[in-house]
Amino acid sequence: MKTIPVEAYFVVSMILFGLGILGLVVRRNLITVLMSLEVALNAVNVAFVGADAHMGLVEGQIFALFIIALAAVEAAVGLGIIIAIFRYRYVESTDEITDMRG
Amino acid sequence: MVRFLIFLLFSAWAIVSAVGVVTFANPIYVILWLLSCLIAIAGIFFVAGAELVGALQLLIYAVAIAVFYVFVLTAVPWEKAVKKDSHYRTEGILSLPVVLLLYLEMIIVFLLGVVASPEGKFREAMAKIGNAEVVGSVLFTKYFFAFEVVSLVLLIGMIGAVLIGRKESQTYEDDTG
Amino acid sequence: MEGLLVLISPLTAFLVLGLFGRRIGDLGSGIITAVAGFLSFIFSLAVIPRALEEPFQIKVYEFITVGEYTLEVGFYFDALSTITSAVVTLVASLIFIYSIGYMRHHFGRWTYKFYTYLNLFLFSMLLIVLSDNLLGIFFGWEGVGLASYLLIGYYHEQKKATDSALEAFVMNRIGDWLFVFGIITVFLIYRSLDIVEIFERVDTAESSLIGLATLLLFGGAVGKSGQVPLHTWLPNAMAGPTPVSALLHAATMVAAGVYMVARLYPLFEAAPQTLKVIVVIGSLTALFAALAATSHTDIKKIIAFSTMSQLGYMYIGLGVGDREGAMFHLSTHAFYKALLFLSAGSVITAFHHKEYDIYSFGGLRRYMPITYASFVVGALALAGIFPLSGFWSKDRLIGSYFEWSFAVGVLGVVVTFVTAYYIFREGFVVFHREKEYKEEVKEVGGVMTVPMVVLGVMSILVGLLEGWYMGVMGGRSGGIHVELAVITVVVGLVGIGVAYLVYVRGVIDPKVGYEALRGIHTTFREQFFTERFYHKILAWGYLSYSKILYTVGERQLIDGVVNGVAYITQSVGQGIRFLQGGKLNWYAVALSAGFGLLVVLMLALTVEGI
Missing domain, CATH: 1.20.5 (Single alpha-helices involved in coiled-coils or other helix-helix interfaces)
Structure with a gap:
C-alpha cells in the first residue's frame, strides 16, 4: 500500500486541476466548458483518494463519492440550462451570452 | 514497484486525456477524451486501493454522465462550434498566472498538510x-x-x-x- | 406666568399666521396681529408691578449643558425690561393697527406674510428685552435681523427694496459678528452667560478683558442701531412699507442696540474706555445724521436720519453714565418717532404710495388736518419743545452731557438746533407750501388716524412720567435744569424759525441756497460720502478680489480637481469595463484569481499563526 508516495497523487491531482481550470477559461463552447469542470472535479477526487491511501482513512473516499454525486447533479442542471439557453437563443458559445453584462 | 509503474501509466494517460479535453476543437472528440480521462482516473483509484470509488467512478461518471453529455450534444448543433474558433487565446494566456498561483497554493497546503497529517485508524x-x-x-x-x-x-x-x-x-x- | 405670556402671544400669532395665514385672510391676519400685540402689552403692564417690587427670573428649561455650565432658557423681569417691553408692545400694537389701513391697497396679495413677519419681529424684540442670558439676547438679535430683512424687502418686486434688505442684512451681519465674539469673550471671562450671575461678579475680572468684551458687544449695537460706521443700511431701509419703518425705528430694531447696552450696563460701567468710545461714536452719529437729514428730500429718509441722530443722543447718554436718561429718551423717542413715521405714512397713503419726495407734496394741512396735527406734535416733541415728551428726556440728557464734558453738551445743543430745523423743514414743505399737484387728497381712514391720535397723546404726556420712571429705574431724579431748558427750547425755536423763514416766508429761495452751498449740500446729502465709499471702494475691492478668486481659484483649481476626478473615474471605468462585459470566461478567470487570493490570505494568516 505504501509503495506509491502521496506526493505522486498530489502532483497528478494538481496537474489535472490546473488543466481543468485552464479549460474552463479558454473553451468557447459551453458544453466543453462543463467538461473541463468535470476534469477539475476529478482532480480533487484523485487528491482525496490519494490522501486516504497514504493515511489509511476512508473519509476521503466518502467525500469522493459525494463529489461524484454532486458532479452528476451539476452536469444534469448545467446541461439543462444549456439546452434552455439554446432553445431560446440558438446560441451555445460563451461569447454570445452577454446578458450578464454589468 | 509494479503498482507504482501502473500508477504512473494511469497518471500519464489521465493527463494526456485532460490535455486533449482542453485542446481539441470538436466537441465529439472532447467527449471521447473526457471519457478516456475518467477511465484513467478510475484506474488510479483502483491502484490506490479504493475499489468502491473506482467502480462508482466507472459506473456513474464514465457511463452515466458521459452518455448524458453525448445526449445533450445531439440536442445542440455542435457543428457550429467546429466552424468557429473554439478557444479564447487572450484569456488562456491571462489565466496562466492564476493557474500557477493555484498550483503554488496547493503545494503549500500540501506541505502544511503533511506536517499536520493524522494517524490512520x-x-x-x-x-x-x-x-x-x-x-x-x-x-x-x-x-x-x-x-x-x-x-x-x-x-x-x-x-x-x-x-x-x-x-x-x-x-x-x-x-x- | 403673565411674564411668559408677553412672549407667547406674538409667538402664537406668528405661528398661527405662518401656518394658516392663507386661510385666515389678509384682514383677519392684520386683526390677529393687532390683538396679539395688544395682549402682549396688557401682559407687560400686568407684570410691571411685580417686577418693580422685586426683580425675578423665570427659567423655562435647560437648553444645553457645556462642561460645568448649563445654559437655561430663561427670562429676567426687572424695571428696565418690563417697562421697555411695555413701551415696545404698546407702540408696536398701535403700528399694527395702523398697518391694517396702510397695507389695505396690498390686500389680496398674500399680505398675511407681512403680518407674520411683524409678529416675528415683535417676538424677537421681546426675546432681546426679556432674556436673562446673552445667548437668548443673541437669538432675539438674529430674529430681529431676519425679520427686518424680510420686511425691508417686503416689496420684493422692486429691486431697490431687495437691495436695501440685503444691505441691511449684511451690515447687521458685521455687527452680529462682533456681537458673537463679544458673547464668547464674556463667557470666557465669567464662565456664564446669565446676566444676573455676571452682574454679581463683574468686579472679579480684569478691566482690560471687560473692555474688550464690551467693545465687541458695542460693535453689535452699532450695527443694529445704524451708528457710524455701519449706518448706511438705516436710511436705505426706508424701501420697506412705512409701518415697518415705524416699527424698525421706534420699537424694535434700532432700539435693540441701545437696550442691549443698557441691559448690560454694569459690564460697560466696569470698562470706562468703552464708554468713551461710545460717546465718540454717538456724538459723531448724532451730528452727522442730523446734517444729512437737512439736505435729503425723501419724506421717510429725513425721519430715518433723525432716528440715527436721536440714537446717537442715547448712546452719548449711555456713554456719559446716564443710563436711565438714555432709556427714558428711548421710550419717548419710540412714541414720537412712531408718530412721525405714521404721519409720513398717511401722506404716502393719501398719494397712493407713488410719491416719496417732499417737494411733490404741499399744502396738506388743509386736506389732512389730523395727519398735520400728528406731525406737528411729533416734530415739536422731536425738537424738544416744552412741555412735550421730547423736552423732558432731551433736557435731562443734555444736562448729563454738560456734567460729563462741556464740548459734548455744546454738541448736544447744536444738534438740537439742527434737529428742529430739518424736521420743520420737512413739515413746512409737506404741509404749508403751495400745492403743485392736481389730484384730490383726502384724510386717511379711522384705522390709521386713531393710532396716530393715541401716539400723539402719548407723545405729549409721556414726558410727565419722568419722575416716576427715574424712581423705579433707580436713577437720580434731578428735575429740570431751568437755565439749560431755556437754552435748548430757545435753540429749538430758533431752528424752527429758520425753517419757517426759509420754507414758508421764502426769505431765501431754497433752490438758490442749494446752488450757493452746492458743495456742502452734496456732502451732507451723500452722508459725507460714506455710502459711496462703501460701494465704490470696499464693495468694488471685494468684488475684484472675488473675481480673481473665481477665475483662478474656482475655475482653475477647484474645477480642475473636480473635473480631474471625473476624468479619472471615467478613464478607469473605460479601462475596466471589459471585466463586466458579460463574458463567462472572464468571470471564470476572476473567480479563480479571487479564490487564489483568498487562499493566499488564509495561508498568510495560518503561517502567521504557526
Whole structure:
C-alpha cells in the first residue's frame, strides 16, 4: 500500500486541476466548458483518494463519492440550462451570452 | 514497484486525456477524451486501493454522465462550434498566472498538510475486511445524514434539470410576450 | 406666568399666521396681529408691578449643558425690561393697527406674510428685552435681523427694496459678528452667560478683558442701531412699507442696540474706555445724521436720519453714565418717532404710495388736518419743545452731557438746533407750501388716524412720567435744569424759525441756497460720502478680489480637481469595463484569481499563526 508516495497523487491531482481550470477559461463552447469542470472535479477526487491511501482513512473516499454525486447533479442542471439557453437563443458559445453584462 | 509503474501509466494517460479535453476543437472528440480521462482516473483509484470509488467512478461518471453529455450534444448543433474558433487565446494566456498561483497554493497546503497529517485508524480494518466494506459501513453510519442530504440534492437537481430543460408551452410564451 | 405670556402671544400669532395665514385672510391676519400685540402689552403692564417690587427670573428649561455650565432658557423681569417691553408692545400694537389701513391697497396679495413677519419681529424684540442670558439676547438679535430683512424687502418686486434688505442684512451681519465674539469673550471671562450671575461678579475680572468684551458687544449695537460706521443700511431701509419703518425705528430694531447696552450696563460701567468710545461714536452719529437729514428730500429718509441722530443722543447718554436718561429718551423717542413715521405714512397713503419726495407734496394741512396735527406734535416733541415728551428726556440728557464734558453738551445743543430745523423743514414743505399737484387728497381712514391720535397723546404726556420712571429705574431724579431748558427750547425755536423763514416766508429761495452751498449740500446729502465709499471702494475691492478668486481659484483649481476626478473615474471605468462585459470566461478567470487570493490570505494568516 505504501509503495506509491502521496506526493505522486498530489502532483497528478494538481496537474489535472490546473488543466481543468485552464479549460474552463479558454473553451468557447459551453458544453466543453462543463467538461473541463468535470476534469477539475476529478482532480480533487484523485487528491482525496490519494490522501486516504497514504493515511489509511476512508473519509476521503466518502467525500469522493459525494463529489461524484454532486458532479452528476451539476452536469444534469448545467446541461439543462444549456439546452434552455439554446432553445431560446440558438446560441451555445460563451461569447454570445452577454446578458450578464454589468 | 509494479503498482507504482501502473500508477504512473494511469497518471500519464489521465493527463494526456485532460490535455486533449482542453485542446481539441470538436466537441465529439472532447467527449471521447473526457471519457478516456475518467477511465484513467478510475484506474488510479483502483491502484490506490479504493475499489468502491473506482467502480462508482466507472459506473456513474464514465457511463452515466458521459452518455448524458453525448445526449445533450445531439440536442445542440455542435457543428457550429467546429466552424468557429473554439478557444479564447487572450484569456488562456491571462489565466496562466492564476493557474500557477493555484498550483503554488496547493503545494503549500500540501506541505502544511503533511506536517499536520493524522494517524490512520482504518488501516488494519481495511486490511482485514476489504476497502469497500469499510467505506460502506462508515458511509452508512457516520456519514448517513450527509448521504441522505446528497440523495435529496440529487432529487432536486433532477427535478430542476427537467424543469429547465423541458419545452415551454405556448401559453407560457404568450405570458412573457 | 403673565411674564411668559408677553412672549407667547406674538409667538402664537406668528405661528398661527405662518401656518394658516392663507386661510385666515389678509384682514383677519392684520386683526390677529393687532390683538396679539395688544395682549402682549396688557401682559407687560400686568407684570410691571411685580417686577418693580422685586426683580425675578423665570427659567423655562435647560437648553444645553457645556462642561460645568448649563445654559437655561430663561427670562429676567426687572424695571428696565418690563417697562421697555411695555413701551415696545404698546407702540408696536398701535403700528399694527395702523398697518391694517396702510397695507389695505396690498390686500389680496398674500399680505398675511407681512403680518407674520411683524409678529416675528415683535417676538424677537421681546426675546432681546426679556432674556436673562446673552445667548437668548443673541437669538432675539438674529430674529430681529431676519425679520427686518424680510420686511425691508417686503416689496420684493422692486429691486431697490431687495437691495436695501440685503444691505441691511449684511451690515447687521458685521455687527452680529462682533456681537458673537463679544458673547464668547464674556463667557470666557465669567464662565456664564446669565446676566444676573455676571452682574454679581463683574468686579472679579480684569478691566482690560471687560473692555474688550464690551467693545465687541458695542460693535453689535452699532450695527443694529445704524451708528457710524455701519449706518448706511438705516436710511436705505426706508424701501420697506412705512409701518415697518415705524416699527424698525421706534420699537424694535434700532432700539435693540441701545437696550442691549443698557441691559448690560454694569459690564460697560466696569470698562470706562468703552464708554468713551461710545460717546465718540454717538456724538459723531448724532451730528452727522442730523446734517444729512437737512439736505435729503425723501419724506421717510429725513425721519430715518433723525432716528440715527436721536440714537446717537442715547448712546452719548449711555456713554456719559446716564443710563436711565438714555432709556427714558428711548421710550419717548419710540412714541414720537412712531408718530412721525405714521404721519409720513398717511401722506404716502393719501398719494397712493407713488410719491416719496417732499417737494411733490404741499399744502396738506388743509386736506389732512389730523395727519398735520400728528406731525406737528411729533416734530415739536422731536425738537424738544416744552412741555412735550421730547423736552423732558432731551433736557435731562443734555444736562448729563454738560456734567460729563462741556464740548459734548455744546454738541448736544447744536444738534438740537439742527434737529428742529430739518424736521420743520420737512413739515413746512409737506404741509404749508403751495400745492403743485392736481389730484384730490383726502384724510386717511379711522384705522390709521386713531393710532396716530393715541401716539400723539402719548407723545405729549409721556414726558410727565419722568419722575416716576427715574424712581423705579433707580436713577437720580434731578428735575429740570431751568437755565439749560431755556437754552435748548430757545435753540429749538430758533431752528424752527429758520425753517419757517426759509420754507414758508421764502426769505431765501431754497433752490438758490442749494446752488450757493452746492458743495456742502452734496456732502451732507451723500452722508459725507460714506455710502459711496462703501460701494465704490470696499464693495468694488471685494468684488475684484472675488473675481480673481473665481477665475483662478474656482475655475482653475477647484474645477480642475473636480473635473480631474471625473476624468479619472471615467478613464478607469473605460479601462475596466471589459471585466463586466458579460463574458463567462472572464468571470471564470476572476473567480479563480479571487479564490487564489483568498487562499493566499488564509495561508498568510495560518503561517502567521504557526
